[in-house]
Amino acid sequence: MKTWQTLLVSATILAAAGTAVGIMMNQTPEPEKTEASETEWRIESVRAEAGFYHPEIRLVGQLEAARQLTVTTTQSADIIELNVTEGSRVESGDLLLRLDDFDSRQQREQAEADLADITSQLEIRQLQQAQETRALAVATAELEQVQSRLTQQQRLAERGLASQQQLEDLQQQVDQQQLSVLQHRTSVDSHPAEQARLNASRTKLQLNLERAQRTLDDTVIRAPFAGRIASVEVRHGQTTQPGQALLTLYSDNALQLKVQLPHTLAGEEQALGATLTQGNRETALQFDRARAQLNASQSGFTAWFNLTDASGWLPGGYARATVQLPARFSYRVPEAAVFQDGWLYRITDERRLHAEAVDILGINQEGDKRWLVVQGPELTGDLRLLTTRLSNPITGMRVYEPGVDPDPDPQTEAESAEPAGVNL
Secondary structure (H helix, E strand, O other), X not given: OHHHHHHHHHHHHHHHHHHHHHHHHHOOOOOOOXXXXXXXXXXXXXXXXXXXXXXXEEEXXXXXXXXXXXXEXXXXXXXXXXXXXXXXXXXXXXXXXXXXXXXXXXXXXXXXXXXXXXXXXXXXXXXXXXXXXXXXXXXXXXXXXHHHHHHXXXXXXXXXXXXXXXXXXXXXXXXXXXXXXXXXXXXXXXXXXXXXXXHHHHHHHHHHHHHHXXXXXXXXXXXXXXXXXXXXXXXXXXXXXOOXXXXXXXXXXXXXXXXXXXXXXXOOHHHOEEEEEEOOEEEEEEEEEEEXXXXXXXXXXXXXXXXXXXXXXXXXXXXXXEEEOOOEEXXXXXHHHOEOOOEEXXXXXXXXXXXXXOEEEEEEEEOOEEEEEEEOOOOOOOOEEEOEEOOOOOOOOEEEOOOOOOOOOHHHHHHOOOOOOEEO
C-alpha cells in the first residue's frame, strides 16, 4: 500500500513540474524599454543690460497751494462793497470787500472816551497826592506847635499859673490836630494803591481801544499777498456773522504737488528729481518736505514737491508726476521679460528656465523705448531672459531659440512646433 502511495505522489510532482516548464517556454518576451524624449519649447529671449540706471516711477498727485488763506469775519455787519469773484487775480493790498463800519466806529469812539476819562483821573490823582503831601507837612507842623503849648501850660499849671480849662482846651486841640495828620497821612500812603488801580483800569481801556480799532480795521478786507481768489462765500448786501468765511485766497506763484512715495525711498527724498505733466504741459518739480506714515496700512509716505513754474496750474486738481530716482546698479530689461507678480525667467547654460523674483525699481525711457529697471538677490553676471509668454513656465523647463541654440532633435521639434504661448 505504501508503495502505491509513493508512486502516486511522485507522478503528481512530475506532472506539475512539466506544466511549469511548458508555460515558461511558451511566454512571449517583453520588448526593450526606451526613455521618452524631453520636450524642448521654442522661445525668444533677450539679454539683460547691467549698469547704473536712473529709474523712474509714475505717480498721480494732487496740486495744493503752498500759501492759502481763508478770510473770516469777527463781527456782524452788512457787506457794502464786494470787488472780486471766483478766479479773480489780485495784487497785494488790493481791496477785496468792505463792511459797514458804523457800529465799529461807535465802539472805537466810546473806547477813546473811556481812555481819556481814566487818563484825566490819573492826572487829578497826581495833583491830589501833591496837595495831600503838603497838607500833611502843614498839619504835622501845627501838631508840633499845639503839643509845645500844651507842655508849657502843663508846667504853668503845676505852679498854679494856668487853669484846668486851659489845659483841657489845648488837649482837645492836640487830639484834633493828630486826627488831621492821620487823615492826611492815610491819603498819602494809599496813593500807590490807588495809582495802581487807575493804571490797571487804563490798561484795560487801552486794550478795549485796540480791540475796537482792530474791529474797525476788519471792516476793510485787503489782499495780504498777490494771488487768485479760489472761492467767494458771500454776496453784496449780505449781513455777516462772527466766524463766517468770506472768501479764500491762494498764491498762484507757490503751488505744490502732494504725492505718495514708496517706503523704499525713505531717506533719499533730497536726491529725487521730478516732472509734472498734464496734457501737453510740463513743469519741473523740486522736493520740499516729507511726512512719515506710521500706519502699517499705508503703502508709503507723503511728500510735497514745489512747482518751479506755477503759472497756469490750479490747486485742487490732479496731475501725473514722473519721479527720477537716484542712480543705482541694476538690470534694464524689456517689459515682456517681466512676468506677473515680478518674476522673470533666466535661461541657464543648459537651456533650462530658472525663475527669479525681482523688485521693479521703476522704468527707464529712451525715446520711444520703454524698459523696466529691476533688482534681484540672485541677479548677477550676464543674463539671458525669456520673453515668450508660455502658458505655464516653470523652473527646469527645457527651451531653445532658433538661430541661437543648437537645433533640437527632429522628433522633439515636431512636438514643440506649436508653442504654448505667444511672444508679446
